[in-house]
Amino acid sequence: MTDYIEQDASRTVEFPMSETIASSKRPARPTVLATIGAFATRALLRIKHVPEQMFDVTLFPVIFLLMFTYLFGGAIAGSTAEYLQFLLPGILVMTVSQITMYTGIDLNNDIRKGIFDRFRTLPIWLPAALIGALLVDVIRYSIASIIMIGLGLLLGFRPEGGFIGVMGALVLILIFSFSLSWIWTALGLIVRSEKSLMMLSFLVMMPLTFISNVFVDPSTLPSWLQGFVSINPISILATAVRGFMHGTVTAEQIIWVLVVSVILTAIFAPFTMYLYRNKE
Amino acid sequence: MLESAKQLPRSDFLAIEAKGLVKIYGKQRAVDGVDLAIPKGMVYGFLGPNGAGKTTTIRMLATLLKPDAGVAHVLGHDLGKENDEIRSRISLTGQYASIDEDLTGMENLTMMAKLMGYSRREAKMRASELLKAFGLEEAAKRQVKKYSGGMRRRIDIAASIVVTPDLLFLDEPTSGLDPRSRNQVWDIVRMLVGSGTTVLLTTQYLEEADQLADRIAVINKGKIIAEGTSSELKAAVGSGTLNIQLVRPEDRVRAGNLLQQKILTTVHHSGDSASVTAQINDPALVAEAISELAREGIAISDFSFGRPSLDEVFLSLTGHSAEGEADAEEETL
Numbered sequence: 001m002t003d004y005i006e007q008d009a010s011r012t013v014e015f016p017m018s019e020t021i022a023s024s025k026r027p028a029r030p031t032v033l034a035t036i037g038a039f040a041t042r043a044l045l046r047i048k049h050v051p052e053q054m055f056d057v058t059l060f061p062v063i064f065l066l067m068f069t070y071l072f073g074g075a076i077a078g079s080t081a082e083y084l085q086f087l088l089p090g091i092l093v094m095t096v097s098q099i100t101m102y103t104g105i106d107l108n109n110d111i112r113k114g115i116f117d118r119f120r121t122l123p124i125w126l127p128a129a130l131i132g133a134l135l136v137d138v139i140r141y142s143i144a145s146i147i148m149i150g151l152g153l154l155l156g157f158r159p160e161g162g163f164i165g166v167m168g169a170l171v172l173i174l175i176f177s178f179s180l181s182w183i184w185t186a187l188g189l190i191v192r193s194e195k196s197l198m199m200l201s202f203l204v205m206m207p208l209t210f211i212s213n214v215f216v217d218p219s220t221l222p223s224w225l226q227g228f229v230s231i232n233p234i235s236i237l238a239t240a241v242r243g244f245m246h247g248t249v250t251a252e253q254i255i256w257v258l259v260v261s262v263i264l265t266a267i268f269a270p271f272t273m274y275l276y277r278n279k280e
Numbered sequence: 281m282l283e284s285a286k287q288l289p290r291s292d293f294l295a296i297e298a299k300g301l302v303k304i305y306g307k308q309r310a311v312d313g314v315d316l317a318i319p320k321g322m323v324y325g326f327l328g329p330n331g332a333g334k335t336t337t338i339r340m341l342a343t344l345l346k347p348d349a350g351v352a353h354v355l356g357h358d359l360g361k362e363n364d365e366i367r368s369r370i371s372l373t374g375q376y377a378s379i380d381e382d383l384t385g386m387e388n389l390t391m392m393a394k395l396m397g398y399s400r401r402e403a404k405m406r407a408s409e410l411l412k413a414f415g416l417e418e419a420a421k422r423q424v425k426k427y428s429g430g431m432r433r434r435i436d437i438a439a440s441i442v443v444t445p446d447l448l449f450l451d452e453p454t455s456g457l458d459p460r461s462r463n464q465v466w467d468i469v470r471m472l473v474g475s476g477t478t479v480l481l482t483t484q485y486l487e488e489a490d491q492l493a494d495r496i497a498v499i500n501k502g503k504i505i506a507e508g509t510s511s512e513l514k515a516a517v518g519s520g521t522l523n524i525q526l527v528r529p530e531d532r533v534r535a536g537n538l539l540q541q542k543i544l545t546t547v548h549h550s551g552d553s554a555s556v557t558a559q560i561n562d563p564a565l566v567a568e569a570i571s572e573l574a575r576e577g578i579a580i581s582d583f584s585f586g587r588p589s590l591d592e593v594f595l596s597l598t599g600h601s602a603e604g605e606a607d608a609e610e611e612t613l
Contacts, residue, residue: 021413021468022444022475023406027397029368038394042380042387049382049423114378118439121342122395123368280345 035124039132046106047140057102058144061095062151068215069155076216081156088152089169089242090214093234095148096141096177097209101201103137104184108194111279120279127273134181141177145170161247169244172257176237179261182268189275208234233260292356295320295447295478296341301350303336303502310336312502314350318480318495320446323473325493326482327594333502334482335375338449341480342372355446371445375452377432378439381425385416385435388424392442410438414468430461437468441477448472450481454488466492486591500598513593520585521592522558522566527579529553535578542572548595559596560585 030038047054068087073080107130110116119129149157149166159166184201191197211228212235218226229235240257243249291297298316302309311333318324326334339345341354343363352359354366372378379388386407393403411420414434419427424435433453440448450469454462469479469492483489489496490510498506498513506513526532532554536547539558543565548557560566566585573580 021410021441021471023442026443027402030395030397034397035395038391041394042383042391045387046380046382049384113381114374114376115380117339117344117372117374118378119395120344121367121370121372123364124395278346 029123032125032128035128036132036135039129040136041132043106043133043136044139047136053102054140054143057099057140058095058147061091061098061144061148064094065091065148065151065155072215084152084155084157085246086217086242087215088148088157089245090212090238092145092148092152092169093173093238093241094209094214095144096173097180097234097237098201098205099141099144100137100177100181101184101197101205102140103134103181104186104188104197104201105194106133107185107188108191108197111189112193116279120276126276130185130272130276134178134185137181138174138178141174142170145173159245159247161243161245161249165244165247165249168249169241172237172240172244172254176233176257176261179264179268180233182265182272186268186272186275189272189279208232212238214238233264236260291317291353293319294353296324296352296354296480298341298352298359299350301337301340301352302348303333303340303345304348309502311340311347314499314502314504316352316497316504318478320478321473321476322494323469323479323481323492325489325496326480326499327484327486327489327493327496328482328499329484332499334499335451336502337499338372338451338480338482342370342449343367344372369446370449371440371447372449373436373440373451373453375455377424377436379424379432379436382423384421384423385411385427386420388435388439389442392439396443398442406442410442414438415464428461430457430464433457433461433465434468437465441472444472444475445477447478447480450479452482452484455484462488486589486594490589498594498597505597506593514589516593520560520563520566521589522560522569523584523586524556524558524570524573524580525552525582526554526556527581531578532556534576535573538572538576538578539569543569546596554581557592557595559592 065088068091069080069084073083073087077083077086107116110119120126161168183204184197187200188197191200211225212232213229214234218229218235221229236253236256237260240249240253243253294317296316296318298314301311301314301316303311314333314337326337328334336345340347341352341359343354343359343366346360355369357365359366380391383391386404389407389410390403393406394400398406408417408420411417414437416431416435416438419431424432427435437450437453453469454465457465466488469481473479481492483492493510495507495509496513497504506516508516524535526535532549535556536549539545539556540547543558543560545558545560545565549555558569560569563585570580570583
């Protein structure tokens with residue numbers, strides 16, 4: 001680094017600038033697919049250059065999984081092995097829904113750093129910028145899921161639904177997470193700093209994940225709390241994922257997850273796009 | 281469309297025409313009635329301190345902000361109604377390096393080229409071509425966050441000209457750069473204009489506007505307070521500036537009053553408590569001014585007479601120096 005700058009300094013400016021600097025042509029506008037592809041490539045390159053990002057999002061849930069299994073397993077379900085069968089699908093749901101907020105954080109960073117302005121002055125279909133990034137986030141979510149499931153298998157998790165069941169659960173998680181991400185992109189456009197966005201997402205996700213059926217069977221809860229738990233989207237997803245993994249899933253459970261996903265997307269995707277276009 | 285066309289006839293010679301642009305933030309009128317007529321093919325400079333409204337004006341013209349009032353044509357297209365057409369022919373380089381710092385220079389430019397419609401192969405070719413032209417070949421595979429300030433600025437401008445824009449907005453292109461990097465950016469700007477691009481740049485540096493801009497608009501508190509070529513602006517202020525260094529600072533007020541009465545000139549007191557600056561149009565009056573002071577027993581240690589700098593232009597237009605206010609206010613985005 002340093003030696004390059006010194007070397008650079010010794011050179012007396014003048015680049016071989018000439019007419020090469022002017023573009024020889026003005027290409028036609030890229031297709032929507034090509035635009036999404038360019039933004040997706042950018043997101044992939046970011047994972048390549050900043051792999052720590054992935055590390056951060058998986059370490060926390062791994063600790064959670066180990067802690068809950070061995071600390072509370074015996075007390076809650078009678079044995080740690082028993083509890084793991086119940087807990088793993090739930091923890092997986094919690095992990096992936098929590099890392100969806102990174103989508104918002106990335107967008108918030110883009111705004112603060114000015115690259116957002118550059119994209120907005122391009123003659124492109126703007127939603128592509130977000131869709132490209134979200135598609136790559138789905139890859140992030142998959143990697144996090146595979147790590148969690150792998151660890152679970154090592155610890156003694158035995159899904160009765162088999163491979164197909166686990167895959168079905170995964171697809172459901174990815175659909176839900178893609179939809180949930182739109183909340184964070186909208187908030188990423190509203191709040192000023194990365195810190196306040198993290199704070200906000202923590203405030204939302206903490207109660208949502210804990211006041212759900214991720215950790216405990218809600219039948220032991222007071223009835224007023226049971227009401228909330230049963231309509232909590234995290235519970236709805238956890239129920240279906242658990243069902244898939246243990247081979248007991250019902251069509252109704254799946255449909256509810258899809259309904260929640262559609263509602264989230266229908267509200268927050270257009271809202272995000274409105275904010276994106278009109279951000280000042 | 282019809283209504284605005286009536287107010288503002290389109291012109292083939294102008295890159296930007298604006299009438300009565302206003303942007304209000306809360307109670308503050310960040311931009312307060314700006315009219316512009318910027319011919320194609322030149323470097324046009326917005327000169328003013330931080331918070332003057334330069335960035336806000338540029339962001340409106342670059343389709344990023346909606347004006348609260350006023351109409352504008354950018355490259356013959358109606359701002360607000362034909363933003364897509366405008367976007368396909370302009371480019372913006374913001375105040376802070378607006379590229380992905382985690383990506384390499386090559387990756388950044390390739391991405392921009394793809395977004396402009398190049399195929400993967402052409403995008404890579406165009407990116408290498410630009411890296412070479414901007415002296416960044418060796419840094420092509422390094423993450424931008426490891427670049428020096430000057431290199432960052434260069435890659436940033438390169439990203440703006442992947443497809444040569446007809447109009448390029450440069451927001452404070454050289455702030456924070458060392459003199460050598462600044463000269464490089466100036467070279468790039470001159471060359472872009474040479475290849476037919478109109479450049480609208482903002483600057484707080486009077487020297488930069490003087491060196492680079494064909495025409496200058498001096499902006500203060502959201503209004504254009506003067507407009508013209510650098511020499512027109514200087515001429516408007518007067519042909520010269522007499523700077524007198526006093527031996528005793530307590531003589532300053534007396535010296536100022538004396539010059540005002542006898543030479544009929546405007547006098548400024550700068551930060552230096554022992555100096556007096558006066559605008560003098562006729563060099564012959566300089567000798568008279570000095571002897572007037574001597575007659576009154578005001579001792580001077582030094583004096584100089586010269587053409588006014590843009591700094592003095594700014595001073596005489598606003599009553600305060602450009603740099604003085606720079607720290608006091610923050611640019612409203």
